[in-house]
Structure formats: structure tokens, C-alpha cells
Amino acid sequence: MPEPAAAAGPVSGGGGSAGAPRPEGGSVSEPLSQAAERGSATAGRVRVSGPSVPPQGAGPEVPKVPAYLRPPPPADVWQRRGPQPPGVLVRLRAASPPVIGPGTLWSVLATGLLSALLLGDGLGPNLLMVAVPAALGAFFAARSAGRRLRPWTAVWALGGLALLALPALRDAGWPVFLAVASALALGSLALHGSRSWPGVLLGSLGLFPSVAGGVRWGWRGVRARADDSRGRVRTVVRTTAVAVVLLLVFGTLFASADAAFADLLGSLTPEVSIGDSPWRVLLFALGLLGSLAAAYSAAAPVRWDGITVRPGKARSRAEWALPLIVLNLLFAAFLTLQLVVLLGGYDKVLEETGLTPSEYARQGFWQLLWATLLTLLVIALALRWAPRGEPGDRALVRGVLGVLCVLTLVVVASALRRMDLYVDSFGLTRLRISVAAVELWLGVVLVLILAAGVFGARMLPRAVVVSAAAAVLGFGLISPDGLVAEQNVQRYRSDRTVDIEYLKGLSADAVPALNELPEPLRSCALEDFQRDLTSPDAPWYATSWGESRARDILEQHPAENHGTTCHDFGRDADQREADERDGREGDGRDGDGFDPY
Template identity: 25%
Template sequence: MEIKLNKLDWVFLLLCFVLGIAAEESFFRDMIGISYLVFIFLFYAVFYWRFRGFTCSHQRFGYLVLICIWLLAISYSIHINQLFYALNVLIIPALVIFHLVLVTSQKSLPWSKPVFIQYLFLKLLATFKYNIGFMAVLGKLFKQGVNEDKYVIWKKISIGLLISIPVLYVVLTLLMSADSQFERMMGEIPQLFQIVDAEDIMRMIVVLIFTFAFFGLLQVLFNKQIKAIIQKEYSQSFKIDAIISITVLVLINALYLLFTFVQFKYFFSGTLHGDFTYAEYARKGFFELLFVTMINLSITVLVLNFVDTSASLMKRLTQILLTALVLSSGVMLSSAFMRLSMYEEAYGFTFIRFMAFSFMLFLAVIYLYTLFKIWIEKLSLFHFYFISSLLYYTGMNLIDVEKIVVTKNIERYEQTGKIDPVYLNSLSYSGVLGLMELYEKNSEIPGVKELLQERKNNLSNESVSWQSYNLKRELAIKKLQKLEIK
């Protein structure tokens, strides 16, 4: 790839280097907190500066994705949850890349079609190729004014060093494991050459990786669009025979009809046969039902998208069978919801159980829309699924789920006298606030006093950098400092 750079490109490279430093400072110094919001602000400031005067496409949907990105970044500074903390490390960058490719693509490119995924991966591949070409440009710049023979020699030495590093690392590790005296001697070498800190070298490598990732991607998006794969109409070559699909749907619906009869007999009539308690029965079947419900949704989507229903009779029969499948799935979803409710009533509230409840409600919305899609063909499944999933996930990040769980458990304690302080302590700062509320209600609850004292010692001794600033943590520290534990 031949690359020609002007003065503005070099200025942009310098800005990407600043972004690389900001990324390393934000994500690799301490726990992520307000630093994610700061980085997103800097990143999009550079992006909009580079693309000033550029006409963006898919603007309405682009703004929705952008708002969700900002809200997810803000959630890091409001409260902390281990699950969302880990997921957002991957999801936010993925959404940023999706948003950048979306708003810089042609208006004629439909984002809800598989062709857009192909376009996105072509852009990522082009980023890699661009950086290789840019390295070649840098090599030519360094080569100017240098003797050709000396340049070749230093180039070969550099390649040899790069090849040797992993080999030397493996061999050195093995030799140090084999001889303790050699290990001690090698351990003293860094003290003799304290010129450059190894940590600083690794941080600079991280900065450069981020720099070229940002520079390459944004340069590729700014340059000419990829037009080779753009198609106004996306034709599906893969089709499923209608008779085969109808046969499968008839058999599945027959099985679900029997299951629905059992569910009404057991749950909806208020009776339960066998040796199981309600809690045991709920725990035994919840995940199985949820998994079957997901299978049903997959079958429905496959039939709607790939079954050939050109004949009117086949089309109507398929719609009826799919409607029956969706309604059966609704019964299963209701059964799973009741099972989880009974299990929660018996054993209390947890983060996972709350998320399962919310996911089932989300699935109910998905199934309702799918039911409309069965009879209204012009509706787009992927369009709705993607937007609703994005809004659901963003909403779950903004809602303090752990606070809701703590509140529910305290309400349960007031009604039944049952509480699990150890579980509350396993939560983040919302759990700490819940323990303090419990202690104020009843200081004699076993274990609460000790847990609070331990938390107070840990939080007061912690030194947290600006990157990890979090509103919920600050609130917990202030309340703990005021709390008198006797």
C-alpha cells in the first residue's frame, strides 16, 4: 500500500500519540473509574477534529450508539460491578469501532445487513495494511542520508534482535529454573544497569500500540471508501425447504403442547407432585427452560429468514406454526420466571438472579416483536434486536443493580429475619452501604460488625489514583468514617 502523508497527517499522528498516552494512563495505571470518561472525551475530540467538514452518514442511529458509548463510559465513575466492569472492557471498544465505521460509511450501505459486517472487517484489515505501509514510509525517512550498506546491516541486526528476544526469554527462564546460583546472578544484573526501567519500556510499547491503532483506523476511515462490496440489494442464496421446516415445527409444537399442559397442572394450579419442594423444583428447571426458550427463538429467526414460503398455503401454515412456537415459548418463559421467583423467595436476592429476571423480561419484549414480525413481513428483526439489546445492556449498566439487590435483601430481613451478610460483603460499595444500614437497624446481627470493621480498615488504608475515582466508593468511605462501630 503506497502512502502519501501531508503536514496535517503528521499533526494527526502527534495527536494519536497523545491519545496513546491517555489510553495507557486511563487503563493501565489503576482500576478504571472516571478515567474512561476522560479518555472517551479526548478520543472523540480528536476524531471530530480530524473529520471536521466530513459528512457523516446514518446520523440518527449513529447518535444513539454514541449516546450509549458515553453512558457506558460514565457508568465506570458512578458505581462498580465486576461483571459489567469486565464486559465493558470489550464492549465499549467494539461499539466505538462500530460507530466510527458506521458514520464514515456510505449512506447506501445498510448497517442491519450482513454486508456491513464484511465492510467493517475490511476496514480493520485495511488498518493493519495501512500501518505496514506507514512503517515502510518511516523506514525510508530514516534511510535518507545513511549509507546503504550500513542501513542493511543495522536492519538485519534489528531483525536478529527481534527474533532472539522470545528465544532468549524461554532459554533464560529454563536456565534460571535449573540453577539457583545462576538465577541469583541474573537477578542482580538489573541493579547494575538501572538506566532504563523495564516497566517504562513496556508502557511505551503500549502507548505506541494504541497510537498506531488509532492512527491507522482513523486514516483508513478518512481516506477513500471501500466500494467493491457495496450492494444495494443483498440476496440470500441459502434457503430451507418449507415442507422440512413445517415438519420440524409440527413435532416441536406437539412436544411443547404436552409440556404446557404439565406446567398449567403443576404451577398454575398451585399443586406440585413428587418429592420436590417448590425451591428444589425451581432450581432444577430454571436454566433448562431458559435455554430451550433461546433455542426456540433461534428456530423462529431461522425460519423467518431462510425458509422459502412462496406458496400461499405454505406461508400461512408456517405463520400459524411459528405463532404456536412463540406462544409456547411464552409459557416456558412464564414458568421459568415463576421458578426463579420461588427460588428467590426461599434463598434471597442476588445479582445473578436479578439479571436473570431482567433478561427474561427482555426476552419477553423480543418475543412480542417477533410475533408481530411473523405476520408483518416488512419488519426487520436484526434492526430491532440490535437496538433493543444495546438499550437493554446500557440500561443495566446505568441501573445500580447491586443497590436494588441490597434493598430487596434488607426488606426480606425485616419480614423474615433472614439475611446473608457475607454475600452483601462480596458486592462492591453498594454492599458496604447495605451492611452499614443493617448495622444501624440491628448491631447484633452475627458477622456484620466484623465485616464492617474489616471494610473500614481496608478502605481507609487504600490509596486510589484519580483514574479510579468513583462516586459510590467516595460515598461509602465518607459514611464508614462517620460510622461508630462498638
Template identity: 30%
Template structure:
């Protein structure tokens, strides 16, 4: 009797059998959960910040939060970040900040491109690996790996990295699952009977419509942007902190693609002869000037310059990858190969510098005749970058350090873009074109009105130097196009646009006095 009572009490005291404890949670799972949480939070912030256009302070703010999340997660789980990619946090922050600095669409495009390149390389080389000593092919494969991880990384995180079975089972997990099952069963029934009641009674139908009068398009856009940014951030953080997936970066040259010294020497020798012939012609025009051009070709010097500049830029652009390709294809094995290749390549590069000087001279003459534009300025800057890269090619590839070439070329590109950002090309174009009021070709007032807010302070500054008919139209344009809007979104704040609005407001009385009467929005 007593034994039965004891057994009954024992059963009542422990009504459920003991469950086997889950396996211990690994550090990888903990980091994966933290990465998932950071991705969801940054996705929510991305929806709130980056839905406002045009992008301004919202982009660098969000990018700074992304970089902060990366380093905080690494610090939390003691993930060593010893790769060369960790230093790319500096250009990432700088080029994202450029979006809030300049308003030029061209600079915005190049800054976003530099930002994406930096993020792609950082994702692959922040934990380990080198950035400074990597070939062009390796850079390309790293960027492809970053793209694949950006698209699929969230899947790897959810279904591979995080071991969901190791999560501790809490006492509330059962009730939560029960509530979920209850909602899944009850919602379809509510929709069914609610629809029938709404169809049966007009008053009830009106109440239901008022209660659920939601903007479906807006809800969908919020959900889409939240999911989009969360997915990309999850992929980026997963690759940077957790992923072991990477495409092979070392591309071995197939035997059948190699070229011997004879073939390469013939190609480079033929190009040297052609380049030399062209350079000799250029020397004639360097010393003969406009008189020789007009007498020989029947063209004005400006027309001659206009015809040749972009073709010479194309020549310089094609020569560099050609030399890199020939160097990659050249079979090694003979002691005289590097010396002969270096001599022929070096001669080509020397003549290429003469051709580039000719191109710059043509652009200077062309600009004097027709004025400066964004295309002409950016192409000239591209030529400057090419000149630096050719020098770097000689210092690395021709001296047996090909692996260092790509990082130097990329760094030179970043430096060129930084100089352009500091220079403010739109303002430079305005000042340059206004200064040539006495040039044969008239001042193109229509073109300067297509420039961004970067140009507005310079336009106001140079108005007194313009002809009355030009200053009249420019002043009217500034009043119509750059008066401060009544409503501003802080997320789209941009330094250049804010400076443009402030300059117009500060000079409004003078602009109104100078503006053409009767000009309105439809005139611009």
C-alpha cells in the same frame, strides 16, 4: 574576460540546481497526517490515564477525547458524517461513563462490552450507511471489519493513505537527516568504547551505572501502552474517516441450504406439540401450587423452582435464533408460505411467553426460599430482554421487516443495561436479602460481603434490621474492607467507591460500636 566573470558570479549566486517541486498534498494525506497526530496524542494520553487500575474516571475522560478528536478531524477537513453510526456517540459516552459510576464487576463487564459494540458499529457506519436497518449478519460483518481495521488500520494509514512524497521538503530536512545519520554511527561507537572504559576502571564504571540507572521495565511498559493505544486509535480513526475497506455485508443464502415449506412446517409443528404439552403441565402447577408439586414429584416447591428456572431460560434463549434461522432458510415463492410460517411461529412465541411466566414464577419462589444473587438477578433481567425481543420479532420479522430486527434487539439490550445501571443491583440484592430475615434459609452474610462498593451504603442502612451476630460481622467487614485508603489516584476515581468510603467514614463510630471484637484483616 567580463563574460567569464559574469559566469563565475552567476554560479556562485546559485550553487545548487533547482529541485523539482513535490506534487501537491491531497486532502486525504492532510487528513491522514491529522489522524496520525491525533493517534499519537491519544496514545500518549492513554499511557498516562489508562495504566491506572481499576478503571474509573480515566476511561470516560479518554473516550470523550477520542470522540472529540473524531469530530474535530472531520470538521477540519470537511468530512461529512451522515451515517447512522454518528448517533452511537451517545451510548459510547454513556457506557464509558458507567465505568466511573458503578463498581460492580458484572456491570463493568457488560458496560465495556456495550462500549466495544458501539465503537465497532460506529467505526463502520459514521461516514455513511444505516444502523437502524441492518441484519444480524450485516452487524456481525461490520464488527469483523472493525476488528480487522483496528489491527491493520494503522498500517493502512502509514503506508497507504499518507502519501509521504507529497510532503514539502523544508530547508531543515537535510540537516535533520544528517543529524540522524550521525547519531546512528556514533551511538554504537559510544557503547563500544564506553563499555571498555567501564571494564577497565571501577570508578568510571560506577559513574556510568549511576548515570544510566533506569527502570527498564517501567520504560518498556510506558512504550508498550503508548504504542498499543496509538495503534488502536489510529486504526479506529482511519476506518471511521478514511478507510474504504469493508467486508461484504450481504450474505446470500446458498441454494443447497434452503428448506421448503414442508420441512419448516414439520419442525415448527413438532415444536408446537412439545411446547403445548409442557404448557398444559405448567397450568396444572399454576393452579395446583405447592401441594400438587409435593404430592406429584415428592419435591418441595423451592426445589422444584430451583431445578427448572435455568433450563427454561435456556429454552427461551435457543428458540429465538432457531426461528431466525428457519426464517432465513425458508424458500420464498408461494403466497401461503409467510402466512403458515407466521402462524406456527406466533403460536410458539405465545407458548414461550407462558413458559417465561413459569420461569419467572419459579425464580420468585426460589428467591423467597434462598435469597437473591447476582446470577439470579441478571438472568431474570436477561429474560425480560428476551421477552421484549420476542415481541420485536413478531413486529418485524413476521411482518416482512427482518432488516429492522437487529437494531431493535440491540437497542433493547442497551436499554436493559441502562436500567440495571440505574437500579444498582448490588444494593437491591442487599435490601432484598436482609428483608427476608425470617425465611427458612438463613441470611447469607458471607455472600453480601463479596458484593462491590455499590452495596456498601445499603449494607450500612440495613445493619439495624440484621440479627446481632450478622450485624457484628458485617460492621467488622465494612471497617476492614471499606475504610478510605490513605493514597488515592484521581484516575481511578469511581462514584460508587467514593460513596462507599464516605459512608463508612460518616458512620465509623456506630460501626466500631457494632463490630465484633478481635476481628482483623485475616478474618475477611
């Protein structure tokens, strides 16, 4: 028989009887604190019969505070923020581009090297030579991303390349600057493919947000391809090094053997010196960053068309149309007076106002130019708040704004007529031909707005950009400096007045026209050009066709030295300018004298 278990003693601080066996979980007479010390696994098996006895020294039970009444925990300033909403560019940009391909990498590298070697000596054909590999890199990146060449993309790309050809043709800096800026805008539009007004305006500046992303994209691609093709990279480096050594050795031998070959090799090879190394490094970085940004934009363009501008609250017909009808009446009254002047009342108007013909022309041109610009702003605001709910509302909008556009076209014609009168009095200058070209382009924009009212405004943003690019291209092709010089030479043949000091400040594009002046005016006008073009510093790739043609003319017919005669011409011009400032008559033609504008 099994031995009976010992009777349990009273619950106290001591242990049970000495001979009693200990249960696995401890006896009930053991203090609860010791049971807790043996671990949760052992203490969890303690069973106490009867009411629980609180430990000695314990206070009353404290009720628990609900969670919604507890104070919030202190904020942790070092805690990382949660995911932030994506920015505007992230939302508008297409999906992440694929890994940069080898064709894009080599094109980007070629762009950077050509920028460092060719762009440090000036602008000419070198700008187009640098743009070609950059365009190829963007084409390879777009093809790897699955983008196809669309008609408008081809229009923007070809237009940009045509504008970059102007530095190879013209020596004047101001049309070249306009052409380069317009080419960058068209190239950005070709990469992003925008069609709406926000897309066209912002898409022309779209390369700048892609610079940082393009650098990260290119660096990841280089690292990935370097890890996969270390052996091929070493092979390419060895092959390039051997080719360079062979070219240097045999090129030096052939150059020392034949002077003609040495001259040819020297004209074709870019001159690189240690002194301009920082400038070359900067050009390399700019070419690399620009080509990477272009390729990244081609692979993952920003969809600027996603930015929409909601139309304004439509106004009532009377509230919207009445001010524009009053404006149309004002335009009609002004143009009626202009028509009377053009038909025979010109002398009477001059007699009543006391103005000379040149003063009358100068006084009105700038005002009419500003009137044209403000009319375009009025049309844009009117379209924003015009009623458009019913067919009658849309017909009213077309009628009122169509009349305003037609009247503004007549204002443009009047402004151009005033400029023509002004040029007849004082001759053509850079500023006068520039503002006349701007006024003419504004007239083209008005014609496009009229066409949009008839055929729809879907193509209007792109049409305006095409007209602007065509205007810049045409402005450069007509050679504004050459046109200024030609007009002043013809004016000298008619009234024997010419401003030699102003003509001497034109570019080399004016040399063919100035070469037609009689002596000593010809030599006085060309002496500065001959001094600058006799010893050319720029290589062939940084020399424009206008500069080369001027150098050939001066080599065949050099300017003669007339001593102080040319100084007297300059002093006469300065004296006429001083007479104009003092209010005295200059040459006695109409009391206007010399006009610096």
C-alpha cells in the same frame, strides 16, 4: 576508358588474383566463416551466384520441433508471482483514505498520552476521558474522507459513550466489563455503519482488521507532514518545552507556598513513577494503536454488508411446517400444565413429585432458559428453509413462527416466575440476577421477532443490538451488587437469615444497603470495606461514584470491632454449607439449608 575488371577465379580456399580490387562486401571466393566474422552488417551484403555451398564438415539439416511439442522450461523458484486477487477485506473496504489530517494526528496523540497517564491506576471517569479524543479523531478522519454523520451512526456513538460512563458510576467489576465490551462493539458499528446480520455481527469486531492499516496510514501521514513543515514542528516543540518549564517552576513555587494548593495540585496531577514506566509505555501504545485503528476505519470503513448469506433451499410446506406444528403442540401442553400449577395446583404438584419449593424452582429454571435459546435457533433455521415463493407460503411462515414466539414468551414468564420462587427461598445472588436478566432480554428479542413478522425484518438486526446495549446499560445503572445486598437485608428483616460471608464479597456498591443491618451484623459485613477504603490508592480519575459514596458512609459511621463474633458468623455459614453437602437439614425451614448457587 576504365580499366576492365579482372576475371573471377574458381571458388576455392585461396583469395582472388593479386591485382584484383576487393568488393565492399568481400569476394565470392572468400570462405563464408570469414565473412561471418566481419560482422552481420558486412556479411549481410554477400551475394553468391549459383547454388549455395554448405560449409565443410556440416551435417544434415535438422528439422525444427513445433512449439507445442517442446518441453516447458524449468520453473524458476525465485521468480516473483504475478498479481494475486485481492483478499476479502480489500474488496470490502472503501477506497483508500486521504492523508491523515492534523486534527486526527493531535487527537491520536492525545489519546495515547491520556491512556499512559490515566489508565494505569484503574477504571473510572478516566475511561470516558480517553474515549473523547479518540472519538474526535475518528470524526475528523471521517469528515476528511467525505463521510457524513448519519442517524444510526449517532445512535451507536452516543450509546457507546453512555456505556463508558458506567465505570464512573459503579465499582462492581462484572457489569463494568460488560459495559466496556459493549461500548467497543457499538463504537465499531458507528465506524462501519452496518445494517444486515453479517454486517452487525462482524462489524462489532471491525477494529481488529484496521490496526495494521491504521499504523501504516498514520506513519505515511506523519512523514509527509514532517517533510512539508519542519519549521512548524520545531516551533511547536519549542513552545511546548517553554510551557512545561513554566508550569513546573511556578507550580512548584505555589505548591510550597500553600498546602491547600499543594493538595489540590497533587490530586489533579497523575502520579507517574519510574517503576511503572513499562506499563505506561504499553498503555500509550495501546491507546495510540486503538485510536489510529478507529480513525482509519472511519476514513475507510469495511463494508461488512457486502458479505451476503444466500437463503437455503426452500422446502415444501409439509416438510417445513409439520415439525414446527408438533413443536407448538408440545409447548402448548407444557404451558397448560404450568397454568394449572399457577392457579392452585402448586401444592399438589409438590406433593406428588416430593420436591421442595426451592428444588422445584431450581429444577425448572435452567431447562426453560435453554428451551428459550434453542427456540431462537429453531426460528433462525426455519426462516432459512421456509417456503417463500407465494403469498400463502409467507402467511404460513408468519402464522407458525408467530405462534411459536408467543408460546416461548410464556415459557420466559414461567422461567422468571421460578427464579422469583428460588430467590424467595435462598436470596438474591450475582448469578441469579444475571441469568434472570438474560432471560428477560431473550423475551425482548422474541417480541422484536414478532414485530418483524408484522412490519418487516429490515430493522431487526439493528433493533436486537440496540436492545442488547440498552440491557447492558440498564443492568449497570440498577447497580446489581447494591440490589443483591438490599434484597438480602430485606430478607433478613422477614425471616432473620442472612449470609454475611457472601455479602462481604460484594463490591463497594453494596455498602449503602449493608449499612442498614443491625449490629453486630453491620460491622461484620463492612469491616473488609472499611479496611480497603480507609487509605485509597486510586486517584480521583480512577475512583467510581459508588466507591466514593461508600467511603463517605464509613467515615461518618465506621464499623465497630466485635472480636470473634464475626468469625462465628462465618463459621455458621460454612457449617450450613457442610450440612448441605452431607444431606442434613440446615436451618429447618424447608430442608434445603444453605445453597451455594
